[in-house]
Amino acid sequence: MSNVQKDRILEGAEELFFKAGIRSVTMDEIARNLGMSKKTIYQFYRDKDEIVSALVQKNLEQDKCQMIDIAQRSTNVMEEMINMMKHSEEFFSKVNPILIHDMQKYYPEAWQYFQQFKANVVIDSMQDILDRGIEQGYVRSDIDTKVMARMRVWQIELGFDNNVFPHNEFNSWQVQLQFLEHFIYGICTEKGYQIINEYKSILEHN
Amino acid sequence: MSNVQKDRILEGAEELFFKAGIRSVTMDEIARNLGMSKKTIYQFYRDKDEIVSALVQKNLEQDKCQMIDIAQRSTNVMEEMINMMKHSEEFFSKVNPILIHDMQKYYPEAWQYFQQFKANVVIDSMQDILDRGIEQGYVRSDIDTKVMARMRVWQIELGFDNNVFPHNEFNSWQVQLQFLEHFIYGICTEKGYQIINEYKSILEHN
Numbered sequence: 001m002s003n004v005q006k007d008r009i010l011e012g013a014e015e016l017f018f019k020a021g022i023r024s025v026t027m028d029e030i031a032r033n034l035g036m037s038k039k040t041i042y043q044f045y046r047d048k049d050e051i052v053s054a055l056v057q058k059n060l061e062q063d064k065c066q067m068i069d070i071a072q073r074s075t076n077v078m079e080e081m082i083n084m085m086k087h088s089e090e091f092f093s094k095v096n097p098i099l100i101h102d103m104q105k106y107y108p109e110a111w112q113y114f115q116q117f118k119a120n121v122v123i124d125s126m127q128d129i130l131d132r133g134i135e136q137g138y139v140r141s142d143i144d145t146k147v148m149a150r151m152r153v154w155q156i157e158l159g160f161d162n163n164v165f166p167h168n169e170f171n172s173w174q175v176q177l178q179f180l181e182h183f184i185y186g187i188c189t190e191k192g193y194q195i196i197n198e199y200k201s202i203l204e205h206n
Numbered sequence: 207m208s209n210v211q212k213d214r215i216l217e218g219a220e221e222l223f224f225k226a227g228i229r230s231v232t233m234d235e236i237a238r239n240l241g242m243s244k245k246t247i248y249q250f251y252r253d254k255d256e257i258v259s260a261l262v263q264k265n266l267e268q269d270k271c272q273m274i275d276i277a278q279r280s281t282n283v284m285e286e287m288i289n290m291m292k293h294s295e296e297f298f299s300k301v302n303p304i305l306i307h308d309m310q311k312y313y314p315e316a317w318q319y320f321q322q323f324k325a326n327v328v329i330d331s332m333q334d335i336l337d338r339g340i341e342q343g344y345v346r347s348d349i350d351t352k353v354m355a356r357m358r359v360w361q362i363e364l365g366f367d368n369n370v371f372p373h374n375e376f377n378s379w380q381v382q383l384q385f386l387e388h389f390i391y392g393i394c395t396e397k398g399y400q401i402i403n404e405y406k407s408i409l410e411h412n
Contacts, residue, residue, distance in 0.1 A: 140391070142406075147376065147384045154370050155357070164360050170353065178353045185346070186392025193399060200348075 006044045009034065010058060013051050021098030022052055023106055049107060056103070056110040060117045067125060077133035078195040081184050088180060097172035100160050123153050130187065138192035148187060155179050212250045215240065216264060219257050227304030228258055229312055255313060262309070262316040266323045273331060283339035284401040287390050294386060303378035306366050329359050336393065344398035354393060361385050 012034040016025045027048055031038045045051045066087060074080035103110050127149035133139030158164055159175040184196055218240040222231045233254055237244045251257045272293060280286035309316050333355035339345030364370055365381040390402055 143388065144380070144384050147371070147381050148388065150370060151361070151364065151381075151385060151388075154364055154367075155361070158357065158360055158364060161360075164356060165353070174350065175353050175357075178350050179357060182349065182354065182357075182389075182392040184392075185394070186388040186390075188391070190399065190403075193396065197396075 002044070005040070009036070009041055009044055010051065010055055012036075014055055017052075017055070017099055018095045021096050022048075022102040023098075049109065052103070052107045052110045053113065056113050060113060060121075064117075064121060071129075076136050076138065077129055078138045078188075078192050080129060082196070082199050085177075085180055085184070089177065092173035092176065097160075097167070100172065101162065101167060104160065118153050118156075123149050126152055133187070133192070138189055138195070139187050140189050143187055152183050155183070208250070211246070215242070215247055215250055216257065216261055218242075220261055223258075223261070223305055224301045227302055228254075228308040229304075255315065258309070258313045258316045259319065262313075262319050266319060266327075270323075270327060277335075282342050282344065283335055284344045284394075284398050286335060288402065288405050291383075291386055291390070295383065298379035298382065303366075303373070306378065307368065307373060310366065324359050324362075329355050332358055339393070339398070344395055344401070345393050346395050349393055358389050361389070 013030045070083045127145050130145035134141050165175050219236050276289045333351050336351035340347050
């Protein structure tokens with residue numbers, strides 16, 4: 001039974017964090033949301049920090065699987081990138097950007113997981129997509145895929161940086177979507193460019 | 207006479223800094239390069255730091271004028287961006303990237319000028335170019351020019367960041383050129399895209 005309960009706690013906490021960020025959600029609220037006593041929660045997690053770290057690990061694992069899944073069901077690199085864009089948009093639409101800011105500022109352990117994941121998994125898989133894109137004729141062959149993959153991944157952090165894009169002035173998700181779309185246009189050959197345009201015109205007509 | 211000598215000292219120091227970076231160049235070498243005594247130099251500049259700050263200010267002033275000049279002699283925004291790219295390439299070809307790393311690390315005052323210039327001048331003029339580009343039909347009208355201008359300017363710093371692009375692994379200028387070219391492709395409409403491609407094919411045939 002314990003693993004079921006452990007997972008339920010994560011799901012309940014996640015629901016609240018997605019809505020309101022991490023900092024403002026109390027253990028009392030998490031317990032109330034689950035219809036569980038705080039005592040039960042503390043049997044599984046030492047404190048909120050531990051819940052946050054567990055949640056980040058869980059989400060990163062899922063993300064990795066989803067990236068693999070997206071790659072498998074996409075017929076080419078353009079479709080893969082468009083599907084990744086849709087996937088991000090879905091995530092953004094249900095998560096309050098304050099979550100990222102809270103994590104960056106108050107949950108260094110969780111943030112550390114995120115950074116390692118970026119360094120070990122995301123940069124490599126991004127470079128792999130770009131290399132395949134060049135082979136398929138959708139990505140310009142004169143880009144340095146190592147530089148571009150690294151740039152793309154660090155750009156995400158830049159978009160969340162409060163000194164560069166102050167949170168009271170910019171919507172973090174809109175900034176991230178602008179970056180993502182610009183990145184894809186920027187690496188495309190003309191053949192790739194046509195495909196994004198088609199995809200975007202379908203979106204606009206829906 | 208003094209202003210002439212003051213300028214000569216800057217030019218002589220600049221020549222050495224461009225070749226070898228700032229940190230490794232001594233006041234003795236600057237004096238020797240100018241055929242001047244160190245005593246004379248110290249009549250105008252307290253120390254190397256002061257020379258560096260004066261040089262940065264001078265270069266930023268020149269840069270501002272050159273940007274205005276490029277805008278005036280370009281018939282449209284695409285030409286303007288291509289000319290700015292050529293201008294950067296010229297600068298890169300004569301300057302050792304170690305110069306930027308030295309400045310960032312050891313000359314905080316000079317680095318501060320650079321940052322302020324970026325915040326006050328470069329972001330605004332970049333946004334202006336993008337806005338005009340949309341009017342002219344070369345830049346996609348669905349980009350957020352405020353976000354993109356800011357992203358572009360901060361991207362320059364990202365490219366020089368030793369944690370992201372270690373200097374022993376990446377050539378800083380090549381990273382910057384990759385960013386610049388990717389940025390232009392990323393903001394283009396199809397009409398703009400054709401123009402860069404034409405420009406690049408001319409380059410390749412020369």
